[in-house]
Amino acid sequence: MKKDKNILVVMPVKDEHKKTLEQHSQGNKFIYSSYDNVTQEMVQEANVIIGNVDPFYLQEAKNLEWLQLNSAGADPYVKKGVLPEDVILTNATGAYGPSVAEHMLAVLFSLQKKLHLYRDNQNQCEWQDEGGVMSLCGGTLLIVGLGDIGLYFARLMKNFDYHIIGIKRRPGQVPQDIDELHTMDDLDKLLPKADVVLSVLPDSKATRNIFNKDRFEKMKNTSILLNAGRGSAVNTEDLCEALIQGQIYGAGLDVTDPEPLQTQHKLWNVENVIITPHVAGDFHHPATLYRIVDIIAGNLQRYLEGEQLMNIVDTTTGCKF
Structure with missing residues (x-):
C-alpha cells in the first residue's frame, strides 16, 4: 500500500x-x-x-x-x-443522479401544470386562471446523454408511463427503463417523436449548439426541453426565438450559455421558462x-x-x- x-x-x-x-x-x-x-x-x-x-x-x-x-x-x-x-x-x-433527476422532474411538472405562472401571479397578489395544462402521465421522453443522471431520470419517468428513448455516444446493451437505445446519428429523426427532451450532455466540440434553430423546428410545438448537462449544448438565442414563436412549448434550464445568464438577457422574460442557477447537483x-x-x-x-x-x-x- x-x-x-x-x-x-x-x-x-x-x-x-x-x-x-x-x-x-x-x-x-x-x-x-x-x-x-x-x-x-x-x-x-x-x-x-x-x-x-x-x-x-x-x-x-x-x-x-x-x-x-x-x-x-x-x-x-x-x-x-x-x-x-x-x-x-x-x-x-x-x-448526482438522484438529486439532479429529482430537480429536473420538479421543473418539468411545474411547467406542465403552469405552477411557475401561478407563482408569478401569487407574487403580484393576482387571482387568475392560467388555463389548460398538460398531463403528467404518458408521452415520449428523449434523453440525450444517457449517463447516471439520464438513467435515474428514466427510472423516475417510468412511474408516469412514459415511452423512453435514450441516446448514447456508442451503441450497446439497452439499459433498464429504456425502451429504445440510439446513437447521436438518430437525433434528428427522434426529436419529432418526443414530448419531453432531456439534455445531459457534457461540453465538447461535438455537443456545442447541438440544440439550435434547425433542431427546434423538428420538435413538437407542445414539447418541453430540459437541460441539466451543460449550457453550451443549447443555442440560447435560438431557444428564445423557438419559445417566442411557439415552436416548442417550454424549457427548464439548470444550466445556461452564458453562465451566469446576464441580468438583461431576454430569456429571463420568456413566459414558459424555468431557470435555476446550476444548483440541481450541488451539495444542497x-x-x-x-x-x-x-x-x-x-x-x-x-x-x-x-x-x-x-x-x-x-x-x-x-x-x-
Missing part, C-alpha cells in the same frame, strides 16, 4: 466524512481546505487532490499524481495545459455529499493499493471512459 502521500481535500466535509476518507489511508497525510482558502503551496505539495480546485493552481502541481473531482463535469480540467500530462483525472459520476441535498464521499473513498483505497481507478475521465472528450 502507498504511504507518505500528501492528500489535499478541497470539499465541505464533516468529521464523519473525514473518517470515511481516512479509514483505509493510514500512513498518509490529509490536509483539509475550502475552495476559497486553498493556496498554491498546498496544491504544489499535494500528491493527490480531492475536490475541484481552481485550475489556475494546477499548472504548477509538480507532485500531483491524481486529481479526483467532486463533480461529474470536468470541463475546466481537460483543457490543454491545465494538468500535467501524467496526472490521472477522475470524476464523481454516480453521485445532504445525501449527495455522502454519495460523493463514498465514491471518492473507494477510489482512494484503489489508488493506495495500486489498483485501477473508477471514473477516469477521457481528457479529449471530458467524459468518463
